[in-house]
Amino acid sequence: xxxxxxxxxxxxxxxxxxxxxxxxxxxxxxxxxxxxxxxxxxxxxxxxxxxxxxxxxxxxxxxxxxxxxxxxxxxxxxxxxxxxxxxxxxxxxxxxxxxxxxxxxxxxxxxxxxxxxxxxxxxxxxxxxxxxxxxxxxxxxxxxxxxxxxxxxxxxxxxxxxxxxxxxxxxxxxxxxxxxxxxxxxxxxxxxxxxxxxxxxxxxxxxxxxxxxxxxxxxxxxxxxxxxxxxxxxxxxxxxxxxxxxxxxxxxxxxxxxxxxxxxxxxxxxxxxxxxxxxxxxxxxxxxxxxxxxxxx
Amino acid sequence: xxxxxxxxxxxxxxxxxxxxxxxxxxxxxxxxxxxxxxxxxxxxxxxxxxxxxxxxxxxxxxxxxxxxxxxxxxxxxxxxxxxxxxxxxxxxxxxxxxxxxxxxxxxxxxxxxxxxxxxxxxxxxxxxxxxxxxxxxxxxxxxxxxxxxxxxxxxxxxxxxxxxxxxxxxxxxxxxxxxxxxxxxxxxxxxxxxxxxxxxxxxxxxxxxxxxxxxxxxxxxxxxxxxxxxxxxxxxxxxxxxxxxxxxxxxxxxxxxxxxxxxxxxxxxxxxxxxxxxxxxxxxxxxxxxxxxxxxxxxxxxxxxxxxxxxxxxxxxxxxxxxxxxxxxxxxxxxxxxxxxxxxxxxxxxxxxxxxxxxxxx
Numbered sequence: 001x002x003x004x005x006x007x008x009x010x011x012x013x014x015x016x017x018x019x020x021x022x023x024x025x026x027x028x029x030x031x032x033x034x035x036x037x038x039x040x041x042x043x044x045x046x047x048x049x050x051x052x053x054x055x056x057x058x059x060x061x062x063x064x065x066x067x068x069x070x071x072x073x074x075x076x077x078x079x080x081x082x083x084x085x086x087x088x089x090x091x092x093x094x095x096x097x098x099x100x101x102x103x104x105x106x107x108x109x110x111x112x113x114x115x116x117x118x119x120x121x122x123x124x125x126x127x128x129x130x131x132x133x134x135x136x137x138x139x140x141x142x143x144x145x146x147x148x149x150x151x152x153x154x155x156x157x158x159x160x161x162x163x164x165x166x167x168x169x170x171x172x173x174x175x176x177x178x179x180x181x182x183x184x185x186x187x188x189x190x191x192x193x194x195x196x197x198x199x200x201x202x203x204x205x206x207x208x209x210x211x212x213x214x215x216x217x218x219x220x221x222x223x224x225x226x227x228x229x230x231x232x233x234x235x236x237x238x239x240x241x242x243x244x245x246x247x248x249x250x251x252x253x254x255x256x257x258x259x260x261x262x263x264x265x266x267x268x269x270x271x272x273x274x275x276x277x278x279x280x281x282x283x284x285x286x287x288x289x290x291x292x293x294x295x296x297x
Numbered sequence: 298x299x300x301x302x303x304x305x306x307x308x309x310x311x312x313x314x315x316x317x318x319x320x321x322x323x324x325x326x327x328x329x330x331x332x333x334x335x336x337x338x339x340x341x342x343x344x345x346x347x348x349x350x351x352x353x354x355x356x357x358x359x360x361x362x363x364x365x366x367x368x369x370x371x372x373x374x375x376x377x378x379x380x381x382x383x384x385x386x387x388x389x390x391x392x393x394x395x396x397x398x399x400x401x402x403x404x405x406x407x408x409x410x411x412x413x414x415x416x417x418x419x420x421x422x423x424x425x426x427x428x429x430x431x432x433x434x435x436x437x438x439x440x441x442x443x444x445x446x447x448x449x450x451x452x453x454x455x456x457x458x459x460x461x462x463x464x465x466x467x468x469x470x471x472x473x474x475x476x477x478x479x480x481x482x483x484x485x486x487x488x489x490x491x492x493x494x495x496x497x498x499x500x501x502x503x504x505x506x507x508x509x510x511x512x513x514x515x516x517x518x519x520x521x522x523x524x525x526x527x528x529x530x531x532x533x534x535x536x537x538x539x540x541x542x543x544x545x546x547x548x549x550x551x552x553x554x555x556x557x558x559x560x561x562x563x564x565x566x567x568x569x570x571x572x573x574x575x576x577x578x579x580x581x582x583x584x585x586x587x588x589x590x591x592x593x594x595x596x597x598x599x600x601x602x603x604x605x606x607x608x609x610x611x612x613x614x615x616x617x618x619x620x621x622x623x624x625x626x627x628x629x630x631x632x633x634x635x636x637x638x639x640x641x642x643x644x645x646x647x648x649x650x651x652x653x654x655x656x657x658x659x
Contacts, residue, residue: 001299001300001301001302001303001306001364001367001368001581001585002298002299002300002303002585002588003298003300003578003581003582003585004298004585004586004588004589005298006298009298060298182655182656182657185657186656186657194657196651196655196657197657197658199644199647199648199651201657202647202648202651202652202655202657203644203647203648203651205651205655205657206598206602206646206647206648206650206651206654206655207602207647209599209650209654209655210599210602210603210606210650213579213599213603214575214576214579214603216582217575217578217579217581217582217583218574218575218578218579220578220582221300221578221581221582224298224299224300225300228299228300228301240570240571240574240575243567243568243571244571244572244575289564289567289568289571290564290567292567292570292571293570294551294552294555294562294566294567294570295552295555
C-alpha cells in the first residue's frame, strides 16, 4: 500500500502550478485582460495536457493538473477538453456537455456527451450565463449526432473520471481561497493587530486547512481508482470524494469571504471568484448524499 | 502509487484474518467489559505476533512499516474485534527520552502487555495549560517524594507503572521545572479514585492522588527539567496517524447502523460514511508519507481534527438511527463527545495549526 505520488507526478503538478502562477489571473481586473488570457491559452495548448488521457495518462495526472488550475483560477479550458479527449480522442476544440449545456467551452466548437454506450456530439453556440467567472458555458445548437462508441469497459469508467476531475478543481479552488484568506489575515489590522491573531479568525482558517487535507486524501484515492479499481468501485470512490470535497470547498471559500470582511463581499476581491468556481464544479456532475454506498470497505 | 496490498502485506492480512476468525469473539469490544479485559486482549494480540508491529525489535517490536498498523486496525474492525490498545505515545515518550537502562527495563513489558501503564499528565487545574501543573517531586536521598492530584488517567486502576510529570524545581520558569518519572502504582501514598464518564463507563479513566509516594531517582526519564520536552513528544504522538486506529472502528459502527436502517438511512448516516471513508484514506496517505521519512509535527493536529469530526459524525449518525432511547447507540454518541477534548482539545489543535502551520500567531 503506497499512496504517494511518483516523482513524475510531482513534476507534472509543479509544472502546472508554475504555469498557473505565471499566467493565471492574479486579480479580478486580470480576468478582463485579453492579452494575458491569450498567452495563457497558448501556453496551456502547448503543454498538451488537454490530451493527457488519450496520451495514456492516468486519472491521477489529469486530477493533478485540474487541481493546480483550480488553485490558480486558470481561465483557459482544461476540465472540459480533457474529459472530452477521454471520450473522443483526436478532436481538438471539443469539450463536454452536461445537462444540455456545453461546459468549459471557451474557444470550443463541439461538445460531446456520453449517452449509454454512445458518444454523441453537438455544436457549441452562444455563451450562457453561469456563476463561474473563469470558465464559460455555452448553448448547444442543432441535434446531437453519434460520433464514437468507445469500448464498454472504457465508457464505464468515464463517469468516475468526470466526477474526479471536478473534485480536483474543487480542491484547487479551496486551496487558492484559503491561501488568499490567510495572507489577508496576516496583513489586515484591526484593534492594533493583525486579525489572524484572533482565535475567532484563526480557528476557521485552521479548520479550512484540515478540510483541505481531508479533501486531498479522498481525491487522491478516487483519482487512482479511476483506472485501477473495477468501474463500480471507482464510481463509489468518486462519489465519496465529491460529497466531501464539495462540502469542504464551499466551507473554505465562504470562510475566505468572511475573513475578508466587507471587502470580501465586493466584486474586486478574488474570494468570490474562487467561491464561484467551486460552486460551478460542485454542481457539475453533482452527487447527493443519498447516492453514497453505506457498505464501507 | 498503489492503494492495494503489496504481496507481503496481503499475506500478513490473511494470517491475521485467520487468527481473528478463531479468537476475536472471546473479547468484549465496548463498555466496562472491554476495559476490564483489555490487558488479556493486548497479551493475546502480542502473543500471536500482531502487536507492536512498527516498534524496535530490541524491545519486542517487529520494525514493520507503519502501514501494517493500518492493516491491523482494518482487520480488527472487520472482524468485530476490540480495537488495538493505544500505547504508541508512551512507547515514543519512553523510547525517545529514557536512558538505555530504562528502555531495556520497561519497553519490552509495555509492548508485550505484561506490565500495564498509565499516563499522569493532566491535573484538575492543568488541562489545556499543562505547564501549570502543580504536582511536586522533592528529592529525599536516593528518591523523590511525590505529592499531587492527577486526573483523566486512563486505566490507572490496573496500571503497574505511571509515566508521571511533576515539578522538581519550583523556582525555574514553568516549562523548565518539570521532570518525568516512572513511578510504581502499587505503593502506599497512591490513592485511586474512579471517574465515571457521561456514557456510564467507570473503568476507562481514573483519578490518582499522590501523597508521599516514592520514586527512585534513577527512574527519572531524561534529565531534570526534561519533562516538558517528553510531554510534547507524547502529545504529538497521541495525534499521529498510526495511532488514529479508531478510524477503522468507525467503519464498523457505520455498517452496523446501515444494517438497522435498511432502505432509508438518515442523512447523518450517509455523512458519517463519507467522513469515515475520508479518515481511512487520510490515514493511508499520511502513513505512506512516513515512508519518505516525513516526521509529523504540528500536522498531527490536522489529523486529530479530522478524526474528531469523523467520530462525532458517527456519533450523530448513531443518535439519528437510535434516538436517545437506545442505550448502546446513546453510549456511542456520548462517547464521541470526548474526542474533541481528549489528547488536546479541538481549540488547542486549531491554535497549533494557526500558529505553527499557517503562521497566524499573535
